[in-house]
Every structure is written in C-alpha cells, then in structure tokens.
Amino acid sequence: MSDSNTTDFSNLSTFILLGIPGLEAAHVWISIPFCAMYAIAILGNFTILFIVKREPSLHEPMYYFLCMMAITDLVLSTSTLPKMLSIFWFNSREIDFSACLTQMYFLHCFLVTESGILVAMALDRYVAICDPLRHSIILTNPLVAKIGVGVVLRGSILVLPYILLARRWPYCRTNIIPHLYCVHMAVVKLACAEIHVSNYYSLSVVFCVFGLDLFFIVVSYTQILRAIFSLPKKDARLKTFGTCGSHLCAILAFYIPCLFSALMYRFGKNMALHFHVLIASVYLLMPPMLNPIIYGVRTKQIRDRLLRLFTHKGT
Template sequence: MSDSNTTDFTNPSTFILLGIPGLEAAHIWISIPFCAMYAIALFGNFTILFIVKREPSLHEPMFYFLSMLAITDLLISTSTLPKMLSIFWFNSREISFSACLTQMYFVHSFSAMESGILVAMALDRYVAICHPLRHSTILTNSVVAKIGLAVVLRSGILTLPYPFLARQWPYCRTNIIPHSYCRHIAVVNLACADIRISSYYGLFNLFSVNGMDVVFIAVSYTLILRAIFHLPTKDDRLKTFETCTSHLCAILALYIPDFFSSLTQRFGHNVSRHFLVLIANVYLLVPPVLHPIIYGVRTKQIQVRLLQLSFNKET
C-alpha cells in the first residue's frame, strides 16, 4: 500500500477509504450510533414489509408504495453500512476499483429511487383526496406496478453515467478517498484531469431528478391543500390533512439532508472535511431509520396490526 498512494496509474486496482477524515481516533465510538441506526433501519423496514404482506387490508397503493420505499431503504443502507462498519471496526479500508464504482452506482441509483417513490406517494395522496371516488380505478395494481417499474428504470438509467465517467478519468495522484463510501464527487475529485463533465452531470442529475421530483410534489400538495380548504368543516380539513403528515415528514427526512449534502460537497470549500462526510452519512442513514418510525407512528392500520402481532406473541 505504501507506493500505491503516490505512483502513477491510470486505473488503480484499489481505492483506500479513510472513513471520516480527522476523526479516525473516534471511529469506534462513531460506529456505535451508526450500527444502532443500521439495526433500527433493518428491523423497522422488515417489519413494515412483513405487516403489509400479512395484512390484506393494507394491500392498496399507499402501502405498496410504502413497501417499495422500505425495500429501497434496506438496499441503500446495506450498500454502504457493512463496508463502513468494517472500516470503523477492523480498519479494512481497501475497496477494489470495480467494487467502488459498483457501490457508487447503487448508492446514487437507490437514492434516486427513494425520491421517485415519494413522488408516487404524493400522486396517491392527490388522487385519494382530490378524486376519492376514482382512487381504486385510477391507481389499479397494474398502474402501481408500472409506476414502480418507471421509477426503477429512470433511476437506473440516469445513474449509469456516474461510473462510466468516473472510470474514464486518470487517477495519477492518489487512490485515497477522504470519505466513508464511494460517493461520486468524492471519487472523481481524485482524478488528475478536468472533471467538469462529471461535476456538471452530477448537478444536472441532482436538479433534474430530485429537483423535478420536488416540483411535482409541490404541485401535488398545492392541489391537495386547495381541495382540503374547500372541505366544509374544520374537523374534516384536519382529518384529511393528517393523512398526509407521514408523507410530508418522509419528504423532509430525505430532501433536506440530500440537497444540503450535495451542495456542500461541491461548494462548501471552507467547511471541514469531517463535517461534510458526516452530513453525507446522515443523508444515507437517517431516512431508512425515520421512514418506518414515521409511518409506524402516524399510520393507524400499521399500529393496529403491530399491536395485534405483539399481543398474539404475548398470549
């Protein structure tokens, strides 16, 4: 490893992930909340999937989309946390060039899928509130499956340029990535070449995928709020709006860390490296932890089914 960090190479056989630069001495302590969050994410999202599968009354579009979100949360956290914990616990920092590009692809692809699923859930809320009598005829199982397929294809196709662009650059200075996983911008910043194409495509992807998704969600909720304000009583308005609160919390949990992390990685030149890496990890870890908690607390059907399962186990 001694020479590989400085000698000339066009495609390094391995990269070295530093974990959280500047906080190496605290890696063991940092791993404790990270491991706890990963365990909560696994347990919470598998519980959501189990309850939706076992309860026939939950076999409807809202919970199908919630299941898609749970699967995506499991995939995005599993694509990064095991390697991250191996760095913290065993100082296992090496990752092959191909494995790094593969991780890069999956991290950004699953992130885009999460965003697309939240748009689909906003569509479900819009149809349920603005066209309640036509909800079952508009969002049929076939339509839900097609929406899910469209989200997967969009994310997979738009993320493909990331690893292909990263592979073409020469990495002749260092193979040390000052990060805990192979984030696109962290990898291409190591290249000794003009990487503006990669940087511009990353910004294009951020605003064309997540940015447009935020616009679609905003339009949906504008129409939803207009419909809510036309309801006759205050109780009806509050009751209808409460059906959207889980989704709104999930939106905030995803987009605030996402945009903050992406923009500070590119423009936060005066921000400390360890803070940037911590924010990037929060962006990956927090939504998978919060989504099952949000929907478990705010969704009555899931609460009832979970209590039934717990009561049956006790008896």
C-alpha cells in the same frame, strides 16, 4: 517516459477509504450510533414489509409504494453501512475499484429511486383526496407496478453515466478517498484529467431530478390543500390532512439532508472535512431509519397491525 510516481488507471485496483479524517481515534465510539441506526433501519423496514404482506387489507397503492420505499431504504443502507462499520471496527479501509464503482452506482441509483417513490406517493395522496371515488379505478395494481418499474429504471439509467465516466478517467494522483464510502464526486476528484463533464452531469441530475420531483410534489400538495380547505367542517379538514402527515415527514427527512449535503459538498469549501463526512454519512441513514418509525407511529392501520402482532405473540 512516464513518471514513476504516478499510478496509471490500468494498474489501479483498489482505493483507500480514510473514514472520518481527523476523528480516527473516535471511530469505535462513532460506530455505536451508526450501528444503532442501521439496526433500526433493518428491523423497521423488514417489519413494514412483513406487516403489509401479511395483512390483505393493506394491499393498496399507498402501502405498495411504502413497501417500495422500504426496499429502497434497505438497499441504500446496506450498500454503505457494512463497509463503514468494517472501517470503524477493523480498520479495513481498502475497497476494490470495481466494488467502489458498484457501491457508487447502488448509492446514487437508489437515492434517485427514493425521490421518485416520494413523487408516486404524492400522486397517490392527490388522487385519494381530490378524486376519492375514482382512486381504485385510476391507481390500479398494474399501474402501480408500472410506476414502480419506471421509477427504478429512471434511477438506473440516469446514474449509469456516473459509472461509465468514472471508469474512463485516468487516476494518477492518489487512490485515497477522504470519505466513508464511494460517493461520486469524491472518486472523480482523484482523476488527473478534466472532469467537467462529470461535474456538470452530476449537478444536472441533482437539480433537475430532485428539483423536478420537488416541483411535482409541491404542485400535488397545492391541489391537495385546495381540496382540504374546501371541506365544510374543521374536523374533516384535520382528518383528511392527517392522512398526508406521514408522507410529508418522509419528504422532509429525505430532501432536506440530501440537498444540504449535495450543496455543501460542492460549495462548502471552507467547512471542516470531518464535519462534511459526518453529515454526508448521517443523511444516508436518516431516511431508512426514520421512515418506518414515521409510518409505524403515524399510520393507524400499520400501528394497529403491529400492536395486534405483539398482542397475539404475548398471549
């Protein structure tokens, strides 16, 4: 006879997202910076897409990859922020089980996708600096399109086991998730079964995918720095390295919070829960918010087109 206090997987239709445990009274105030970050991310990334589409001179591999990153950032932020804000403003904590898995899939899929796009951008910088005369021959539009499709497929396929495994576990402990969104490990920890497969697979994705991506980026920049330091003039070295500045800032904005949050979630057992939830939520918003600012400020071509756009509107 089954225990009446347990909830079988077949009857589980909703999860409850607690928000930020211990800081429920401050949810409305916390929502203000979250809402501002989301608004900046939406406006900034749509502006990047609009400028690149409008300016034929920006129809180059670097800016195509930038558009891919902007779309990825829009999906990342939109998959989580609306639900966060509904929790902050309306205390709407329930989320359907299927909707939770869908949110989990898009979240992790596009995190892996963004990492792949950063590797593709490192490849573009490597070819542009180390073999500039063949840049347009090597990175053709069809190849850029294939890279984009490959990066998306990689994320889609690698994250699919997250969902398949999460669906098969029996959930009989609780349906309460102490988080603002459906992150993989927070969901499977509610299962009343041995979840070692999910744990090992998620760790392998974090360390192998992100680790390999960082390795390829480091190798690319090692070759880039060798090429830069071989230039005879200091001004030429600074100007060439300046073309990598935006990409390097985007790498730091993505990998540092992402890896810190992943490691903290698995090994930071003694950290306060509200601190962990805040950090894990902010790191999802930082790259979508910072990337258009970084490229808008540091990339002369985008900055000039943006200023020209506002100047024409003003006149």
